[in-house]
Amino acid sequence: MKRNSLPVSALAEADVLRRALDAMCRKLDGKAAAAKTARRKRAAFNEALNTAVEKGYFAENPLKGLRWQAPAVNEEVDPAAVPNPAQVLRLLEAVARQRGRGPHLEAFFGCMYFAAMRPAEVIHLRIEQCHLPKTEGGC
Numbered sequence: 001m002k003r004n005s006l007p008v009s010a011l012a013e014a015d016v017l018r019r020a021l022d023a024m025c026r027k028l029d030g031k032a033a034a035a036k037t038a039r040r041k042r043a044a045f046n047e048a049l050n051t052a053v054e055k056g057y058f059a060e061n062p063l064k065g066l067r068w069q070a071p072a073v074n075e076e077v078d079p080a081a082v083p084n085p086a087q088v089l090r091l092l093e094a095v096a097r098q099r100g101r102g103p104h105l106e107a108f109f110g111c112m113y114f115a116a117m118r119p120a121e122v123i124h125l126r127i128e129q130c131h132l133p134k135t136e137g138g139c
Contacts, residue, residue: 014066017062017063017066017068018066018068020045021042021045021068024038024041024042024045025038025070025071032071035070035071035072038070038071039070042070045063046061046063049061049062049063083113088113091109092106092109092110092113093106095109108122111125
């Protein structure tokens with residue numbers, strides 16, 4: 001049995017939807033959320049509204065045609081969040097001293113930092129693919 005579809009304007013006016021979308025751009029403490037988080041939340045909200053249309057609660061998705069600007073994505077890396085080479089060397093030395101997989105993890109994290117590799121790339125790395133220096137000094 002199909003439910004009665006109420007007019008979209010009666011359920012969700014554009015200003016209410018914009019306030020909801022703006023709220024998705026904030027964390028619970030009121031600070032701005034990451035732009036990617038806001039975009040992901042908007043996509044989930046859109047899917048929920050599509051489901052409501054499918055079930056007959058709305059005649060059409062109220063987000064359709066709504067003009068709203070998502071926050072810009074900040075791709076800049078905060079230098080304070082990235083360890084410097086001396087810190088990385090201390091970290092790698094500490095990891096290498098761990099029993100069991102310590103040396104393996106030293107190589108894993110070393111590849112991530114010094115070769116800018118992603119974890120999945122390091123996992124699939126083979127010794128034949130490596131061009132290691134003849135001396136311990138490296139490059």
